[in-house]
Amino acid sequence: MDPQSSGSRLTRPIARLGHAVVFLLTALGRMRFTSLQLGEVLRQTYFVGVRSLIIIITCGFFVGLVLTLQTYDTLTRFGAGDAVSTVLSLSLFRELGPVLTAILFAGRAGTSMTAEIGLMKATEQLDALDLMAIDPMERIVQPRLLAGLIAVPVLTLIFNMTALLGGVVFGIFMMGIDSNVFWGNMQNSVELGRDFGGGMIKAVVFGFLASWLAVYYGWTCKPTGEGVALATTQTVIATAITVLLLDFVLTAMML
Amino acid sequence: MRSSHQIEFAAGVFLLLGIAALVFLAIQATNGGSFSSGSYRLTAEFANIGSLKPRAPVNLGGVRIGSVDSIELDPISFNARVTLAINTEYDQLPDDSSAAILTSGLLGDQYVGIEPGGSPEILQDGDKVLITSSAVVLEQLINRYLIGNTGEDES
Numbered sequence: 124m125d126p127q128s129s130g131s132r133l134t135r136p137i138a139r140l141g142h143a144v145v146f147l148l149t150a151l152g153r154m155r156f157t158s159l160q161l162g163e164v165l166r167q168t169y170f171v172g173v174r175s176l177i178i179i180i181t182c183g184f185f186v187g188l189v190l191t192l193q194t195y196d197t198l199t200r201f202g203a204g205d206a207v208s209t210v211l212s213l214s215l216f217r218e219l220g221p222v223l224t225a226i227l228f229a230g231r232a233g234t235s236m237t238a239e240i241g242l243m244k245a246t247e248q249l250d251a252l253d254l255m256a257i258d259p260m261e262r263i264v265q266p267r268l269l270a271g272l273i274a275v276p277v278l279t280l281i282f283n284m285t286a287l288l289g290g291v292v293f294g295i296f297m298m299g300i301d302s303n304v305f306w307g308n309m310q311n312s313v314e315l316g317r318d319f320g321g322g323m324i325k326a327v328v329f330g331f332l333a334s335w336l337a338v339y340y341g342w343t344c345k346p347t348g349e350g351v352a353l354a355t356t357q358t359v360i361a362t363a364i365t366v367l368l369l370d371f372v373l374t375a376m377m378l
Numbered sequence: 379m380r381s382s383h384q385i386e387f388a389a390g391v392f393l394l395l396g397i398a399a400l401v402f403l404a405i406q407a408t409n410g411g412s413f414s415s416g417s418y419r420l421t422a423e424f425a426n427i428g429s430l431k432p433r434a435p436v437n438l439g440g441v442r443i444g445s446v447d448s449i450e451l452d453p454i455s456f457n458a459r460v461t462l463a464i465n466t467e468y469d470q471l472p473d474d475s476s477a478a479i480l481t482s483g484l485l486g487d488q489y490v491g492i493e494p495g496g497s498p499e500i501l502q503d504g505d506k507v508l509i510t511s512s513a514v515v516l517e518q519l520i521n522r523y524l525i526g527n528t529g530e531d532e533s
Contacts, residue, residue, distance in 0.1 A: 162386070169389040176392070212407055277396030284399045287407065306406065314433070315408040 143339045150264045150338075163266040164273070171232035171267070171334075172274030176281065178231050179224060183282040186219060187211065187289025195298060204298075208305045209312040211290045215283050216313060216322040222370050224279040225329035229362035232274070233337035236267050237358045240341030241351035264338050271334020272327065279326035321377045328373065333362050416466040417444060418503035422477040422490070423457040428513025430479055430488045436462050438492040443468045446490060462490060462507075472497040476509035488513060 194210045240263060243249050252259045294300045313319060337358050344354030427449060436444040444464035452459050464471070474495030481488050492507075501507070 162382075165386050165389045166382070168392065169385045173388050173392045216403075216407075273393070277393060277399075280396050280399035280403065283403055287403075309407050310409055313408040315404060319404065319408050 142343070143335075146339050146342065147335055150260055150268060153258060153260050154265055155261060160261070160266065163262070164269045167266045167270035168273050171228070171236065171270050172277060175228060175231045175274070175278055178227055179278045179282050180285050182223065182227055183285035184289045186223065186282075187215070187286030188293050189289075190214065190219070190286070191290040191293040195294065205300060205304050205308060207294055207300065208290065208309040211294075212287065212309045212313050213318060215286050216319050218322075218370070218374070220279050220283045220286070221322050221325040221329055222366060224282045224326065225275060225333050225366045226363050228271070228275055228278060228330070229333050229337065229359050229366075232271070233333050233358050233362055234355045236271075236334065236337040237341035237344070237355045238351055240264075240267075240338060241344040241346070241354050244342070244344065245346040245348070245351060247346075264342065267338050268331070268334050271337070272330050275330025275333060276323060276326040279323070283322075317377075324377075325370065325373050328369065329366050332365055332369065336361050336365065417463040418466055418469065419447060420462045420464060420471075420501055420503075420505055420507055422460050422462065422507040422510050423452065423455065424460060424477075424479060424510050424512045425457055426512040426515060427458045427460060428479055428481075428488050428515055430460065430490070430513065434487060434489050436464065436490045436492060438468070438471075438494065443492070460490065469500070471501045473499040473501050473505065474509065475501065475507060476511070477507045478511040479513035481514070 191207055191211055195204055195207045198204050198206055198210070240249075243263065249259045249263070252262060291302075291305070294305055295302050340354040340358045340361070341351075344350045430446060430449065432446050432448055434446045435442045436446065444462055447461040447463040449458060449460050451457075460477075462477075471492065472495040474497040476493045476495065478491045478493065479488055480491045495509075
């Protein structure tokens, strides 16, 4: 059953969505938590998480820097330069942290997951696993799903940290905002559960979504070089669109 | 290709880094959930709450002692009933304390200011603050100033 080739232009995306959900439910249904599996999850967390650290840290730092620069420039026109840390922390924790991390994650780690699984399919490694009575769903799909679920929230936290560092560097060291005012304003305006916790819920949802889409596109790609390339592109596009769309829905639900 | 042990070690360090970031951000960059540590509720009725919103601070002498929990309209008296969540640390408020809706700065947010009274009795959970003063609505002030009366006496 290949959802890509059957159906009309209108019914194909719907069939694909249904197929993706069935794929996810199958993977979740076959989850097992043996020590071997958990070791594999840890290994995958390394590949998708630790390997994404550099891009997350670099982007986070410069996002924090430029966000502070822009808001400080605007706020000083209203004589409210001290509120820069409020704007920085709220926009980071609520929106920018989870969303940018998920999109960067899709670009850095999601694509490599898709390409890896697609290539396994093209070189018939998945069939080989099946022949050896090893369930590829359990051996390949499940660790990657869980790794994404773990890695994205952790990466979001690190992104937020480095972005705050960028804000501190610009606000405190370069613009000379008093550090007590900077942190005090932030502590007064950011609520642990609602602002910070809400952002972390988003990060968990996005992490799950990003790894699900990456694995699904790899799993269903055409087993050719062209098919793998197409699936990799689709992963990034699909993740970016769904993350931004879902971000709106989640924000509307939480506010 | 690194050995399996090194990879697991790096993944462990990664997770620890995440936990460290979580702790740092939760303590340094948020209110730390200090008001969820335990609070008791007081109610106060106001004729007009202006633009007071839930989660607005409740201050006593400029120090934050709680937050506005909920706001609803009393269907009989048509007063706004504001529920205040006061930190249990401050459970010695006299029962003749008064509550007023004030504005921080000229255009700042509105908050509830508590003025302590001198009664030996203290306010308990669920009690009502009887002495209140409503928010000052800027438009009404301007109206009174421009028209030069209070709307009561037309002579």
